[in-house]
Amino acid sequence: MELTIKEYPFGERPEVTRPNRDFLKHLGESGIRKLVDDHYELLRESKFNPLFPQDKAEFEAAKLRSSDFFIQALGGPEYYNQNRGAPMLVKRHANFKITREARQVWMQCYQKLLPELKIPEDLIVSYWNYLDVFSSWMVNSED
Template sequence: MELKISDYQFGERPEVTKPSPEILSVLGESGIRKLIDEHYNLLKLSKFNPLFPQEDEEFEAAKLRSSDFFIQILGGPEYFNKNRGQPKMINRHANFKITKEARTVWLECYQILLPKLDMSEELILSFWNYLNVFSSWMVNSKE
């Protein structure tokens, strides 16, 4: 299974397809939260650590918000909307300088984690395809 990072032009907005809701059925909320926790922990070790909250309490809150978002995207309860309002992720990320390289590192962390999930290749690819396109929308700064 190849989790290839697609190269998009700056400002391009390819169509996003939500991942299969079966992912939530297979992993459960706790599995999604564990995945996001591990993803953030890898990101904290990257050179893009400054994009994330530095205080432990704030960092844990960011993990919670992110896992709430993914649970909602996968068809689960609308935790994110209830706690934060409509996602509007482009606006939420506007204050952070997100480059193509930062996107690549973000995706590389998922390349490490996704194959380890006890989930079919089809479901992993469904999640990957979403992440790959969704992340291109977040790039808001040229190199």
């Protein structure tokens, strides 16, 4: 399975295609939460750790918000909307300097985790393709 990180010109907003909802059906909410937890733990070890809350409780809350978002994006309950309102992620991330390199590291963490999942490959690729485009929208700094 090839999970390639695509490069997009700065400021380009390619169309986001929702991932196959069967990804959630196979992993369940607990599986999505574990995936996000594992992802955040890898990010915590990266040089981009400062972009994430340093306080343990705030870090755990960030993981919860992220997993709520992905559960909702996969067709699950609207936990994110109920707790945070409409997902305006570009706006919510505007205060953080997110470079192409930061996106690369974010994606590389998923690149490591996704192949470990015991679910059909086509579901992993669908989720990967969603993450690849979705993450490009968060890049807000050229340097």
